[in-house]
Amino acid sequence: MKFETVEKTVAVIGAGAVGLLYGSRLQKAGLKVQYQSRTMAGIRKLEVDSIWGKEDMEVEIFDSPTKMSPADIILITVKALPEIDYNSLIRPVWKASSVLVLLQNGIGNDEKIHSLFPSNPLIGGLAFVCVFRDQQAIHHLDYGRLVLAPYGKEKSIAKELADIFESVSVPVEVSENLRKARWQKLFWNIPFNPLSVILQASTEEMMNSKHAVQLCRDLMQETKQIANAEGHSISDDFIEDMLDKTRKMKPYKTSMLLDFENHRPMEVEAILGEPLRIANRQNIHAPKMETIYHQLSFLEERNSKMKG
Amino acid sequence: MKFETVEKTVAVIGAGAVGLLYGSRLQKAGLKVQYQSRTMAGIRKLEVDSIWGKEDMEVEIFDSPTKMSPADIILITVKALPEIDYNSLIRPVWKASSVLVLLQNGIGNDEKIHSLFPSNPLIGGLAFVCVFRDQQAIHHLDYGRLVLAPYGKEKSIAKELADIFESVSVPVEVSENLRKARWQKLFWNIPFNPLSVILQASTEEMMNSKHAVQLCRDLMQETKQIANAEGHSISDDFIEDMLDKTRKMKPYKTSMLLDFENHRPMEVEAILGEPLRIANRQNIHAPKMETIYHQLSFLEERNSKMKG
Numbered sequence: 001m002k003f004e005t006v007e008k009t010v011a012v013i014g015a016g017a018v019g020l021l022y023g024s025r026l027q028k029a030g031l032k033v034q035y036q037s038r039t040m041a042g043i044r045k046l047e048v049d050s051i052w053g054k055e056d057m058e059v060e061i062f063d064s065p066t067k068m069s070p071a072d073i074i075l076i077t078v079k080a081l082p083e084i085d086y087n088s089l090i091r092p093v094w095k096a097s098s099v100l101v102l103l104q105n106g107i108g109n110d111e112k113i114h115s116l117f118p119s120n121p122l123i124g125g126l127a128f129v130c131v132f133r134d135q136q137a138i139h140h141l142d143y144g145r146l147v148l149a150p151y152g153k154e155k156s157i158a159k160e161l162a163d164i165f166e167s168v169s170v171p172v173e174v175s176e177n178l179r180k181a182r183w184q185k186l187f188w189n190i191p192f193n194p195l196s197v198i199l200q201a202s203t204e205e206m207m208n209s210k211h212a213v214q215l216c217r218d219l220m221q222e223t224k225q226i227a228n229a230e231g232h233s234i235s236d237d238f239i240e241d242m243l244d245k246t247r248k249m250k251p252y253k254t255s256m257l258l259d260f261e262n263h264r265p266m267e268v269e270a271i272l273g274e275p276l277r278i279a280n281r282q283n284i285h286a287p288k289m290e291t292i293y294h295q296l297s298f299l300e301e302r303n304s305k306m307k308g
Numbered sequence: 309m310k311f312e313t314v315e316k317t318v319a320v321i322g323a324g325a326v327g328l329l330y331g332s333r334l335q336k337a338g339l340k341v342q343y344q345s346r347t348m349a350g351i352r353k354l355e356v357d358s359i360w361g362k363e364d365m366e367v368e369i370f371d372s373p374t375k376m377s378p379a380d381i382i383l384i385t386v387k388a389l390p391e392i393d394y395n396s397l398i399r400p401v402w403k404a405s406s407v408l409v410l411l412q413n414g415i416g417n418d419e420k421i422h423s424l425f426p427s428n429p430l431i432g433g434l435a436f437v438c439v440f441r442d443q444q445a446i447h448h449l450d451y452g453r454l455v456l457a458p459y460g461k462e463k464s465i466a467k468e469l470a471d472i473f474e475s476v477s478v479p480v481e482v483s484e485n486l487r488k489a490r491w492q493k494l495f496w497n498i499p500f501n502p503l504s505v506i507l508q509a510s511t512e513e514m515m516n517s518k519h520a521v522q523l524c525r526d527l528m529q530e531t532k533q534i535a536n537a538e539g540h541s542i543s544d545d546f547i548e549d550m551l552d553k554t555r556k557m558k559p560y561k562t563s564m565l566l567d568f569e570n571h572r573p574m575e576v577e578a579i580l581g582e583p584l585r586i587a588n589r590q591n592i593h594a595p596k597m598e599t600i601y602h603q604l605s606f607l608e609e610r611n612s613k614m615k616g
Contacts, residue, residue, distance in 0.1 A: 130326070196604065202564070211606045215603065287599075288595050288599045294522055295503075295506065297519040
């Protein structure tokens, strides 16, 4: 299979800030993109305020995928929440030849998507990006690197997709080990997302406190034990390197803290629940992760009652 | 030694809500009481709004113990903070025959007081009480039971003191095992005080969430391991009983949450730090307690910068 960029169609499902940002890059690369978003539906002009350039883009955003055309590439950027019905979201834009790209946090959903659409090529994606949106615009403040990795043997497709993104300034790394890539992102998401909510703190505030740094390191150590029990051989150097990088980042609020503050659901299960279930299957004890899981679940329950 | 109530003098050192409440009971019982409090110094009339009765009391409150007379009973109710200099607080009101009563949360300070004043009788005290104060008054809303236990062989003194308190409606239990009594109170203080601050929640909110209850139970289990390593044989029934009692309590904000909200220092070390140091000496692993210790320390550091 070889992409012919210009003719290809894309459906972005669950287009929040991440979906709109990367979808708009594909549009910029010449692909025909349609978006599904309940909250942005109907907007015809999207202001993209990105470190890769600022421009107004014509967009087609639908509230439901049933109003969209079947697509060659289905970019799934819906938040990783347990209640999401992937089948009813994806089926309307699905073709037998559709390439599925799952751009999400957490772990465990590649397997779910593959079991729903076992014959379609599936690429897992991870976005390392600082981006948020408001009603008319997306604001891309920093970073933006993608990691793309085939779920099965679709490495050539991942590379073609990487080429498209790179043609419009998006740094992309193609990885051969999707599961390991998911774990590597969790090393950051497991400590920093939940603790930012529990402590109401930016990354900078956390990195300036020896107590918070200790806690992050401890949580990464537990993550390492679980990941390595799955055979990924991640080292302590990786942990220290990630702490160093976070120390050097410009201070920001994690996406989970932004979700919490806006009374939107948080990815508690994708980021903590599923790793804990894997730990349990692997007979690994992760008590600190359990502690923040229960704390975050408490906050999520209370926060959901304050919604709208 | 036998107390002659009417002639006995009392110095209450660090008279916050707890010191003023129990000091005023001793005054009511006929003892001559002087108080030391930096924030309440100079007040001549204290409004005591208590479930044991409401009245205005004439009080003598000094900013420094150096202005007070040596006392037969020194009731130490200063908050259990690492920076407290007990010697300079107690020495001015000290006599060779003074009975020291340490009415505090946490663990480890009985030993400290005994090493400073090894020849004086020392009674450890625990207050199970819901009380707070404002500038002119103390408000005693619920409970009020005291547990008194001799540090050494002063059981008869503990009993005499209990008799005085009971003569003015204070329920008192005399225990023979001070260290065990300290641990038993920690079973409540370790989960509920820190989590109330971290989760910004009342006891009722916590008891209504299966996640918070699970966390409390887990923390009590770690507490049990440490206490029992010291030889106290506390059972799971004790834990479930304490959870039941908390479920039935009327909802309230813990004293630690009130301290936090008012930017006053919290007893982080007395309630979590010292139990963790004991765990370390006993080779007990308490990862969930460690997690909330680091979280609370982070919050304490940030909160202390917002002071005044």
